[in-house]
Amino acid sequence: MELRHLRYFVALGEELNFTRAAERLHIAQPPLSQQIRQLEDELGVTLLQRNSRPVRLTEAGELFLARARAVLASFESAVADTRRVGRGQAGKLGIGFVGSAMFAGLPDIVGAYRDACPDVELVLDEMLAAEIAEALRRRRIDIGFARPALLGEPGLAQRLIVEEPYVAALPRAHPLATRRDIALAELSDDAFVLYPARPEPSVTGLIVNACRAAGFTPRLAQEVCICKPRSV
Numbered sequence: 664m665e666l667r668h669l670r671y672f673v674a675l676g677e678e679l680n681f682t683r684a685a686e687r688l689h690i691a692q693p694p695l696s697q698q699i700r701q702l703e704d705e706l707g708v709t710l711l712q713r714n715s716r717p718v719r720l721t722e723a724g725e726l727f728l729a730r731a732r733a734v735l736a737s738f739e740s741a742v743a744d745t746r747r748v749g750r751g752q753a754g755k756l757g758i759g760f761v762g763s764a765m766f767a768g769l770p771d772i773v774g775a776y777r778d779a780c781p782d783v784e785l786v787l788d789e790m791l792a793a794e795i796a797e798a799l800r801r802r803r804i805d806i807g808f809a810r811p812a813l814l815g816e817p818g819l820a821q822r823l824i825v826e827e828p829y830v831a832a833l834p835r836a837h838p839l840a841t842r843r844d845i846a847l848a849e850l851s852d853d854a855f856v857l858y859p860a861r862p863e864p865s866v867t868g869l870i871v872n873a874c875r876a877a878g879f880t881p882r883l884a885q886e887v888c889i890c891k892p893r894s895v
Contacts, residue, residue, distance in 0.1 A: 666738065668702045669731040671695055672710065676728040679717040753782040757804035759795040760787065763866075764808040767825050793863060810866060829870065832856075847877040854884030 675684040675695065685692040703710050710724035720728060747753040756776075760769055773785060790798065795807035796816050808824070831850060833840045839849060851874075860867040874881045 664702065664705055666735070668698055668705075669735055671698045672702055673728065673731050673735060675699060675711070675718070676720055676724065676731075679719065681718065747782065751783070752780050755784045755786060756806070757786045757788070757798075758806055758808070759790045759798050759804040760808040761792055761795070761810050762789055763810055767808075767810070767827065769808055772824075792865065829873070847873060848879065850874075850881075851877070851879035853882075855881040856885045856887060857881075857883060859886050 671684070671688060674687050675681065678684040678687060681692050681695060685695045688695065699711065706723075706727070708723045709721050710727055712719040712721060744753060758773070773787070776783070777785065788798075788804065790807075792809040795804070795809045796819065798804045799807055799819055829847075831839075831845055837853075839845050855870075857867045857870060858865065860871065871881060
């Protein structure tokens with residue numbers, strides 16, 4: 664038994680006329696009659712009373728019509744759902760992100776995606792940048808929002824979403840506190856409060872490298888911990 668047998672029988676069961684059913688199916692009447700006979704032979708029951716005008720369904724035919732409609736509806740739903748998943752419009756999407764991404768547009772991106780694809784379940788997990796790279800390689804997540812960029816990571820496609828300048832947070836009494844722009848070298852005598860440099864890649868690593876390029880190695884006064892829940 665094939666799906667076409669169900670489609671043919673449903674059309675005939677609804678039209679109760681071989682000619683109209685054949686026209687609806689865009690086939691000739693003899694092939695339709697042949698397919699219905701094959702269906703009855705396979706089931707071992709009579710589905711139609713052919714000696715009446717219009718054609719009538721037997722009790723078995725009434726039952727099979729209802730079940731055939733349900734099967735076809737389920738099949739069409741499965742096809743539609745599968746296509747939507749294939750297009751990324753349904754299913755589950757795992758997202759890894761560094762905590763600072765919450766301040767760099769991630770909520771807006773997630774909100775816009777939810778509006779566009781309401782049937783996709785989003786699973787968000789806060790991670791370090793190095794953890795995002797590993798999770799992508801192991802396919803534990805589908806997309807990651809990392810800072811800094813995961814440069815040199817083989818097999819990972821990357822796209823720049825946002826660029827932001829470094830900002831120095833200074834005490835009010837600091838001589839440079841009122842300046843709009845500060846050259847990095849002007850901070851060479853100051854102590855730095857930074858996030859942990861490990862594991863790499865890290866924003867701290869980028870800052871240290873930038874300082875060295877400016878002619879000095881930053882003096883670390885304190886490392887601040889990154890408190891991160893495992894999932895959001």
